[in-house]
Amino acid sequence: MSQIQVRDLSVEYKRLGSTTGLLALDDFKLDVDSGEFVTIVGPSGCGKSTMLKTVAGLQAPTSGEVRINGIHVTGPGPDRAMVFQDFGLLPWRTVRANIRMGVEFRRRVRGPDVAQRIAEFIRIVGLEGFENHYPHQLSGGMQQRVGLARALIANPEIMLMDEPFGALDAQTREVMANELLQIWETNRKTVLFITHGIDECIYLADRIVVMSARPGRIKEIVKVDLERPRGLYIRSTPQFAIYRDHVWGLLEEEVRRSLRAGL
Amino acid sequence: MTAFARRHDRVMVGALAVLCVVAFWELSGRNGWVNPLFTSYPSQVLREGIELMSSPRFPEHARASFLEFAYGFVLGILVGLPLGLILGRFRRLNLIFEPLIMALYVTPRLALLPIIIVWLGIGLYSKVAVVFLGAVFPILINVLTGIKLVDPLWLRAARSYGASELDLFTKVMLPGSLPYIFLGVRLGLGRALLGVIVAEMYVSTVGIGHLIMQAGEIMRTGRLMFLAILVSLLGTALTLGLRSVEGHVIRWGRASDRG
Amino acid sequence: MMLRYIALKRLFLRSQNLIYGFLGFVMVLVAWDLLTRTGLVDPFFISSPGRTWNALLDEVGRGTMMKDLAATAGSFGAGLAIAIVIGVPLALLTAWFKYIEYVVDPFFWFLYNVPKLAFYPLFIIWLGLGTPTIVALTALFAVFPIFANTFTGVREVNPLFLIAARSFGAHQWQLFARVVLPAAAPVILAGVRLGIGRGMVGVIIAEMFGATAGLGFRMNYSASLLRTSEYFAPLVVVVALGLLIDQLLRVVERKVGRWNQT
Numbered sequence: 001m002s003q004i005q006v007r008d009l010s011v012e013y014k015r016l017g018s019t020t021g022l023l024a025l026d027d028f029k030l031d032v033d034s035g036e037f038v039t040i041v042g043p044s045g046c047g048k049s050t051m052l053k054t055v056a057g058l059q060a061p062t063s064g065e066v067r068i069n070g071i072h073v074t075g076p077g078p079d080r081a082m083v084f085q086d087f088g089l090l091p092w093r094t095v096r097a098n099i100r101m102g103v104e105f106r107r108r109v110r111g112p113d114v115a116q117r118i119a120e121f122i123r124i125v126g127l128e129g130f131e132n133h134y135p136h137q138l139s140g141g142m143q144q145r146v147g148l149a150r151a152l153i154a155n156p157e158i159m160l161m162d163e164p165f166g167a168l169d170a171q172t173r174e175v176m177a178n179e180l181l182q183i184w185e186t187n188r189k190t191v192l193f194i195t196h197g198i199d200e201c202i203y204l205a206d207r208i209v210v211m212s213a214r215p216g217r218i219k220e221i222v223k224v225d226l227e228r229p230r231g232l233y234i235r236s237t238p239q240f241a242i243y244r245d246h247v248w249g250l251l252e253e254e255v256r257r258s259l260r261a262g263l
Numbered sequence: 264m265t266a267f268a269r270r271h272d273r274v275m276v277g278a279l280a281v282l283c284v285v286a287f288w289e290l291s292g293r294n295g296w297v298n299p300l301f302t303s304y305p306s307q308v309l310r311e312g313i314e315l316m317s318s319p320r321f322p323e324h325a326r327a328s329f330l331e332f333a334y335g336f337v338l339g340i341l342v343g344l345p346l347g348l349i350l351g352r353f354r355r356l357n358l359i360f361e362p363l364i365m366a367l368y369v370t371p372r373l374a375l376l377p378i379i380i381v382w383l384g385i386g387l388y389s390k391v392a393v394v395f396l397g398a399v400f401p402i403l404i405n406v407l408t409g410i411k412l413v414d415p416l417w418l419r420a421a422r423s424y425g426a427s428e429l430d431l432f433t434k435v436m437l438p439g440s441l442p443y444i445f446l447g448v449r450l451g452l453g454r455a456l457l458g459v460i461v462a463e464m465y466v467s468t469v470g471i472g473h474l475i476m477q478a479g480e481i482m483r484t485g486r487l488m489f490l491a492i493l494v495s496l497l498g499t500a501l502t503l504g505l506r507s508v509e510g511h512v513i514r515w516g517r518a519s520d521r522g
Numbered sequence: 523m524m525l526r527y528i529a530l531k532r533l534f535l536r537s538q539n540l541i542y543g544f545l546g547f548v549m550v551l552v553a554w555d556l557l558t559r560t561g562l563v564d565p566f567f568i569s570s571p572g573r574t575w576n577a578l579l580d581e582v583g584r585g586t587m588m589k590d591l592a593a594t595a596g597s598f599g600a601g602l603a604i605a606i607v608i609g610v611p612l613a614l615l616t617a618w619f620k621y622i623e624y625v626v627d628p629f630f631w632f633l634y635n636v637p638k639l640a641f642y643p644l645f646i647i648w649l650g651l652g653t654p655t656i657v658a659l660t661a662l663f664a665v666f667p668i669f670a671n672t673f674t675g676v677r678e679v680n681p682l683f684l685i686a687a688r689s690f691g692a693h694q695w696q697l698f699a700r701v702v703l704p705a706a707a708p709v710i711l712a713g714v715r716l717g718i719g720r721g722m723v724g725v726i727i728a729e730m731f732g733a734t735a736g737l738g739f740r741m742n743y744s745a746s747l748l749r750t751s752e753y754f755a756p757l758v759v760v761v762a763l764g765l766l767i768d769q770l771l772r773v774v775e776r777k778v779g780r781w782n783q784t
Contacts, residue, residue, distance in 0.1 A: 056423055076423045088420030092438045092515040106425040134515040154424060276624035301648055316634075362546025363553075363648030369768075370761050374738070374776065377754055382567055448539040460637040465731070479643020487643055495636040502635075 001070060002031035002156065003190055004055065008064035011050050015174050024050040026215035028064070034157070035188045039201035041251065042210045043258040047216025048194045049162050049253050055080050068158070081151035082210045085163040089135045089175065095122070095146050098130045102154035120150040123182060127147045141172040148180070158190045166196065177203060178232050185229055198251065201234055202226075210250045213258035220250055303485040312489030315474070323477065327469040328459050331387060335394020336455045338449065343399040347406025348446070351440070352432060357407065372396040372458070376465050383468050393462040397454035402447040409443025410436050444496060445509040454500050535536025569751040577751035586740070590756060597653060598725045601660025605717055610710065611667040613672035618698065630669070635727060638662050638724070642731060656728040656736070663750035664717040671713020673704030707778055715771040722764050 009028040012021040024047040029173050032038050040048050053059035053077070055066050057075040061145040066073040081102065082088075089098045122131060135143050144164055151159055165173040177200055184191065195201050201208050209223040224243060226234060234240055268275055285305055292295045292304025299307065314320060350357040372393065382471075383389035413436050421435050463472025471490060479488040551571050557563045558570040565573060581587040616623045641662055645655040679702050687701045729738025737756040744752035 058419060058423060058440050076425060078425065080423075082420070082423045084416065085418060086416055088416050090417055090421075090438070092434065092513070101421065101424055104424070105421070105427065136515060150424070233302070272625075273624050277628045280625040281628050286657060362544075363544045363549045364546075365542070366546035366550050369765060371726060371764075372535060373723055374726050374730075374741065374757055374760060377742050378568075378750070378757075379747060381750065381753075397737055457637045457639075461639050461727070464639055464642070475640050476643060479646055482647060484644070487640075487647075489642075491636050491640040494640065495632060498635045498637075 003069055004030070004032040004192075005067040005070075006030040006051070006055065006064070008095045009051065009054060009061050009066065010063045011047070011054060012043050012062040023215040024119060025054075026214060026217050028218065030209065030218065032190060032192065034082060034190055036204045037184065037191045037193065037204055038209060039193045039195055039207075041195055041198065041201040041247065042198075042213065042216065042219075043213050043251070044254040045214050046211045046212060046254070048211060051216065052082075052160050052162050052192060054195055055158075058081055058082075079156055080158045080160055081145045081154040081156035083144070083151050083159065083161040085166045087135070087140075087144055087147045087167070094132045094134060095127060095138070098135070098146050099153055100178075101148045102139040102150040102152070104240055106154075110142060116124055118149075121153045124150045124152065124178070132229030134241060139172075140168045141176055144168065144176065148183075149180040152183070156189065158192070161191060161193045163194050163196065165200070170221065173197070174201065174232060180204070181230060197254070198244055198247050202247060203232075203235060204231060208247060211254070213254045213261065219254065220246060275491065298413075298485060300482060303386040303488050307485040308488045308492070310486035311483060312493070315486055315489065324469050324471060324474055327387075327467075328463065328471040330461045331390040331457060331462075331470065332394055334387075335458065336398050336452065338391070338395045339451055339455065341397025342395075342401030343451070344406055344444070345445070347403040347444075348410065348437075350403070351410025352436065357398040360431065364400075364403065368400045373461055376462065379462075380466055383469075389517040390459060390467070390470070392463045394455045397458035398451035401450035401454060405443045405447025406440065409440025409447075413439040441513055442509075445505070445513070449505050449509075452501055452505060453498060456494070456501070459472055460494060531556075550713055566748075566750055569754045573751040574754040578755040578758065581641045581740075581752070581755055587756075587759070589735055590737045591759070594725055594729065594732070594738065596734065597656045597729070598660055598721060600644045600657045602664050602718060602721050602727060604657065604661040604665035605721065606714065608661070609668035609717070610672050611692060613669045614676060617626055617673045620701075623713030634666060637725060642728065646732070652708065653733075656725060659728040660721050660724040663727075667716035668710075668718055671716065672706070672710045675709030675713070676702055677763035678709070679705040711730060711771070711775045711778060715768060715775065718766060718767055718771065722767075725742050 004019070006028055009025055010023070010025050011025040014021040028047075028051060033223045042048055050059060053067075055073065056063050057073050057077060057080070068077075074093060083193070090101070093101070096118055099121060100114060103114060103117070119131075123129060125148050127142060127145055127149070130138065130142065135146070142213045144167075147164065165176050168176065181204060191204075193201075193204055193206075208224060211220060212215065212219045222243065226237075226239060226243075288302070289305045290305065292299040292302060303311075350360060375396070376393065379389050379392050383392055417435050417439060418431060421431055426434065444518060459470070460472040460475070463470035464476045465472075467473040471494060475490045476486060478484075554568070555571045557568065569577075579588070581590075612626070623753070624685035640658055642655070645658045649655045652699060662702040683696045683705055684697060687697055692701065725736070726741070731737040731740040733739040737760050740756045741753050741760075744750075744756075772776050
């Protein structure tokens, strides 16, 4: 049985006082196995974030369902952790305190262990020396590392990442993607990763879910057969170029369609 | 111009302008270019001010104003802060009460002076009431706004990591609205100070406001100006003090307004 | 049928502010009425909607309401006009020329921190007891938001507009008249609206302290005679007028600032 099962998922946003709603997702179906790295790519507004939020338990489906390990998803849970595009850090908390949020509310880890684990993950994401800094003192890339550490410390089975590098500049993005893979290689959690970047979605993934323009449906799922571990050099290889052409071919049509629809 | 002057040109020009005005003021009063009865002049202001402050009855007035201000302001915080938090947290309650609060906020409280006097007499209580009314609304409204404007991303993130409703309130909403809480207290402070002075000017036998009216009645312009400057300095000092406290507490970002 | 429903709903959403205000007003009225009707509070202290309405009709009938309104309106109008005539040009100059700002700034902050009513005795010394002092105090109250908003409005014009205009060859005066002023207009208007609010407070207070006619005077006079209803009647008129003018100006503001979708 797949770890994540999404069946006939539809999400419609009803605007207050309006009779028509916005159909974000339509009949979405997806199976993800444990330990898979799945990237989701599609034009703006195609419902990628909505789908992720539904899996996270932050958004109720209008119809259809999401099951994790066979169990129906009704809300957030300790088996999933989210990383946000705009980082989602609390500005009045230091790096340490923000990371602590990963385990704080669910109280799964006892007192002295917490400090130790925080230090461990600070080391893993490479933020030694910045433990007592505030978010506004950090660059975007560093803030997102805090977000990453927070997700990791929660020790989830599934990591849900909503365009985590979207707010970073292009150069930082590449470095972060590479670092993310290195961290992932050590624990192989299941990852659902939303992105706009074509190179990024191929570079990171075992499988790529290409979505259509709104309302979001799966256009095609592309299996990526590049060997791991993957260094950044792999993007210059001919196999990568073939994938790139293929994915872009699928996407271009959808992007143009969404532009014409004024999305 | 030296590099120092160029970097600090704002302060230098400002200081220069003030100095010129003060000098001109002094000369015009002393030489009778303008009748000193109308505008007084700095040395006279200072002289009459010192004379006033060293007079035996002055401490009594100062104490009266201080007490009225303190009681009213503290009361304003004690009522405004919790109410603002509750109304901000429980949206449905807010929906019911917001129109009422806005209606009361819009009513010029200084126009209520006569009826407040009718209700509470000409002594301490009416002044405290005016101060309270001045302080409570900015505090309440800003606390409310602060909670409303908490970035939903913070709430979503915390919720995704399992925060309960109580966690969300104490660990996200409260710290997140601190800049607005301080803003409200700062605004309330200004209006509270105004309230003391105005109420005492309207009807009182003690207090700084009363002294101001009295100075006007006996045409002691120097004393009048001194008192006005005194109040202004007090207000500025209190505001600066509050800002420095705010700066220490909120080390993680900027205050939400400019002035 | 469906279309009409949708249109109604849209109208409801847009006029939410007005509905809110109306609701608040109704709530105050109901609470006010209940307090005296149930005997919780002696109507001597707070009057009641009914009694106040009667007092209002009475004052209108006697002609005093009209006289008071005229007096207050006159002083207010004059004070506001002075505030605009002084405040707007001064603020424009201060915002446009850096050194003028440096000179004006300390004085502005000083005046801002002095309780404006403290100027009342000073005005009496200068202008005597009566209408000139009232007008002066009104102007003083009104000028601050007008000045502050005009200043901010000019300063916070999106620098991109200026860069774009300058790149197409606009000179100083053209920049000012054709880019800055229109761009700042909504904020300046908002300042005038705020100035009107503060100006109304100013004129009422000044009249309360020393006048022979006017709504503020009437309030003070009635209260001193412990005639509560006759105090509330002009107060209600003041509040109603204030709200009305404020709402009207907001509509105008919205029309003027329609290009400015924040």
